[in-house]
Amino acid sequence: MGLRRVAIVGAGLTKFMRRAEETGRELSFYAGKMALESAGMTLKDIQCVAESTAPDAFDGVHMNGEYLSDGSGGWRKPYLRSYVGGGSGVFVVIHGWYQVASGMFDTCLVVASEKMSSCHPHPQGAFLNIFDNFIERPLGCNLLWIFALEMNRYMTVHNISHEQIALVSVKNKRNALDNPVAQIPEKITVQDVLNSEVLAWPVHRLDISPTSDGAGALVLVSEELAYKYTDKPVWIDGVGWNLDTTYWTNKDLYYPRYVEKAAKMAYKMAGITEPRKEIHIAEPYDPFDYKELHHMEGLLLCEKGEAPKLTEKGVTQRDGALPTCPSGGLLGVGNPIAASGVMKVCEMFWQLRGEAGARQVTRDCKTALAQAWGDLMQVGTVVVLRK
């Protein structure tokens, strides 16, 4: 037992879209089936299922994990739903990791799905109920308000311009043009972002990822089994997660300290001492364009305030020294909350195996990182992958 390595041997993603005709269960089924088939496996080879989906309020189903269980392949298997809000998509991979690393299981199907479109008239309405019952809810808050505060604080502290931040949106939406599952791939300019509608200053429409339906899945196996299913296993060598205080108003929003702590936990496990040299490619969480920059800094991939400069220099492009969000990220591929985190891990899996097709980055990558974020600007979840 203990300290055994866990490999990813298969991955699958459904198309991300604004309004899927399929139910969440069907989306989960399709993603799980694709992941299994990519590893030459069937459900019979799977000993347990780790599932995640974000707020039940989207689907309007209490105990949504139970509802999704058979679609996710959990029928008559040990099935668990883990949940850390927007961080769930990468956390569910950590959850799958500890199920296998514990020695209790040799194979695990990790599934994340989100069906946001069931929420009418718009899923943003469901977010009113994430706020504090007494202090915040009576204000009628939505997520855009608080992220506008955070973006503004980040820009102010480091004297960052909106033009610099908009470059992330331009990059990711263009990267998504090569991604067959992408919802809103687009060739846009910085000026397009700045000219788009202001939703909550300084957040413009093109600074934000869309609401989406979709699902993703991964197959995790123990090191003893990895080469039985693939010649190119991708190893989960580091995992980290961290949850900051509920009272988000009491901290300085310019820097995500919880992401730093999650990253340090993952780096320590992976034996990484110099992340800027040792991480070759990354999928930082980018539900907003400024978040990719914010997270690069929290992940210690650059100095505080340096991420916009790296972006301007093209370092984070696919042919750059540190490609970020080569998938197209949430800004281009879409943001079905829990599924989008799994999408990021899928992308790193394909990049490390050299299977990303037109999205394949120029540099040779041995170590990759995927990260998700969520709650009230509060949770960071990180995995470090190696080939």
Next chain:
Amino acid sequence: MTGNKVAVIGYGISSYGALSPEVSYKEMMYEACVQAYQMAGIDPRKDVDSFVSSSEDFSEGTSIFDEYIPDQMGAMLRPTQTIAGDGLHGVASGVMQILTGRFEVVVVEAHSKASNLTDHIGLIHFACDPVFTRPLLAHPYFLAGLEMRSFLLASGNTIEQCAQVVVKNKNNALLNLLGVHSAKIALEDVLSSEPNFEPLKNIESAKPRDAGFCIVLASEKVAKNFNPEPVWITGIGWCSDSFQPEQREWAIPAYAKLSAEMAYRQAGIKQPNQAFSLVEIDDSFSYKELQHLEAIGIAGIGKAGTMLEQGAFEINGVLPVNPSGGSLGCGNFSEANGLFRLIEVAKQLKKDAVGYQVNNAKSGLAMSWRGLPTASGAVCVLEV
């Protein structure tokens, strides 16, 4: 358990009343956690590697509920997560984290603030499949009535034996501080209770209530540094049958059977009917206790009712079942049910069950079901 076991080095319970107007859910969590930390002799800011809370958004009335757990557990800026499941599912997560060899101490919390819910039945209705089940617009307890009838028909147990479960558990609960639904009642009181989902009677359903629970888990390596006499988890299993009522096993629930088999395999248990000093098992509805006892191999199929009538499951019987009073006597703690049962077993093994202590308790089983309309459950084997 793959050659290893995990210790329970501390536990805590808060709010002993049916309602808890004196505390918020945060205060309730805080009190349970502080008790557990004190018993374990740990500082949550230094000694804990990971925190787990079992909770569901709609039960809490808050979306993304994990936002609201860290501060009162001492868990801010630490690895902290929720499991959208029963308390025992949270325990399973903690156990697996420790068995990776990278975590030494993990805290698991679950609570019920059912008194905040204005429409408990509406919530269960909201958990039903929106396409196939919810449009029937039936009170969701109809599923329990149907299942009870199916179980009795298949197993040969009787309505009177189910009623006897209520008598046993409500009387047991008289001795437990948590026993807010205790009653000194007799068989005829139950049989004369109004049936509301034939053959299920009103008094045969556990009623929602409030309370907070917390346990501290530790690896074999460090457990004795904190607590020289911990309780050991030697097996834990969980399983989900089909979410669709029409597709699942009704008479012998597969979730219970398969969960138990997994836990027994880890604990090396070959004969479950002889393995335990006591059992704390889901009794959300009276028949569930008998059904679960048979599914997990404690009683033969169709035999649980007879054993109950013969007194085998009394506190001083051959195999005490729900000496705590169970959910019928103490109430339904929602996501915290599993943790309630685990702590009740731990109390017995620590000789801490004042007033309802089982003689010579050395090993026990806690089993939980997620309640209507689910087919998910978990089983945990504990030993000293």
